[in-house]
Amino acid sequence: MSTDPATEAFVAHRNLLFTVAYEMLGSAADAEDVLQETWLRWVDVDHATVRDARAYLVRITTRQSLTRLRTLGRRKETYVGPWLPEPLLTTPDIAEDVALADSVSMAMLLVLETLAPVERAVFVLREVFDLGYDEIAEAVGKSQDAVRQIAHRARAHVAARRPRGPVSTTESREAVEAFGRAVRTGDLQGLLDLLAPDVVLLADGGGVVKAVVRPVVGADRVARLLSRGIPRIPGTVTTEFVQVNGGPAVLVRVDGVLDIVAALRLDDGAITGLYLVRNPDKLAHLDDAVTVAR
Template identity: 75%
Template sequence: MAATNPATEVFLTHRNLLFTIAYEMLGSAADTEDVLQETWLRWVGVDLDTVHNQRAYLVRITTRQALTRLRTLGRRRESYVGSWLPEPLLTAPDVAEDVELADSVSMAMMLVLETLTPTERAVFVLREVFDLDYDEIAEAVDKNPAAVRQIAHRARAHVAARRPRGEISPADTRDALDAFQRAAETGDLQQLLDILAPDVVFLGDGGGIKQAVPRPVVGADKVGRLLALGMGRIGEGSLRRVQVNGYPALALRFDDELDTVIALRVDEGLITGFYAVRNPEKLSHMARETALRR
């Protein structure tokens, strides 16, 4: 793509925004890259003189391509081996500074968004995260504005019932990760077990490639036993603090090779969600920082 091409310059100006929209809709960086490529191919065929709002036009193309891809992914995920988790992104510090953006791409919120229908997810993301007006969203999802308002209301209620109970605290997350790291280094799990919520859920995503728990493990006792079994092996590797999807997380490496990304959901000081991504096909975006924008 030549930098002197006007269409290219416009696309590159908005690329990080478009990536963020598509990723929030798909939960997959690899599929997001494909959507952006499809968006680019359509964009270069547009007569720019006929486009009044280039940003809105690009958002519309991206949203439609992401919706098409999301419906395909839904069928693909039905046959996915084990639990499915979003593809983790190594994010830059400025993502964490934008609290609303960080919240919207957190592993916990991305899992909540997975429970929406494709259209609900698109409308929720465009309205609640990117603050687009209803007319603009209607163009993007091919609905009338009145229908979009109803979809937005339904999606907000759905998300509100499932999102973290309080404001997500990076400090609480760091404290919980510290307890996890100390348990791995010392073998003393008690401090970690003390902050497991009674209804804590552990999800492991190996994608059928790496060993992982085949289904969610629920409850402090069961999760505690699982952690006790796995902590010895974890202690043989190296744990490093990283920023994943806007929040502190841990990267587990063996012989300098990334093995697992561990993210947490912490509600009111207690760990309510453990997310361990082991599928190597989902770890490629941990090699470099991903720029996200609103």
């Protein structure tokens, strides 16, 4: 069964459009909504006037993402405790594109949260997707000169805060499996051996489930929290090594039900960042791996 060119173009670029929206919003659910809005606008376009379907679709997606990003900003002002991005179970092939894996990591998405909406859009489109300044200017409704200035400012802002480079898959697996065992058994010393002295733990319960509402800093405090907390959860606790947002993570299940996604940031073999997502609204997209693309 054949499809029309408009549908074929949208399907061909869908993974790219999802990735643009997700990097803008940090939410898979909102990214999917943006894709639906993009599709509705795309089918109404006079496609005979479209020279570059990819650029046109990215422009629509960016504009819809900017609109939604401003709404999300108001929601976050009343969010209970730390807000973390909605975790994505990513496919193994993301490791082949180091820059893309870095751009969707929990640590990078949190850095992007510190940018203003237009700065975030310009940074993502330029640094991650390598769009020209003319295309970005059309997408964000600014002049090319203004976009160049915004890109320079955003690049410097991110450079001062961005995480270090990725670690090897083998190193990640060994560290995460050891972390999973230590968490499951409450092995305090085992946790201390894995954590960097200045490790930071953020937990997102969204006010729906129990979670610490302030960052926990330091190996001793983080290790004691984890060794006391997870092993005392009633029920059978299991852990599984996975790849979330292009990086190492552990899924913690209680009686077979997903309870926590723990994404890890590793630097020089030690865990420097722990991002625990418990808000059940953010765990709904963990059923299937997502393909992100540039």
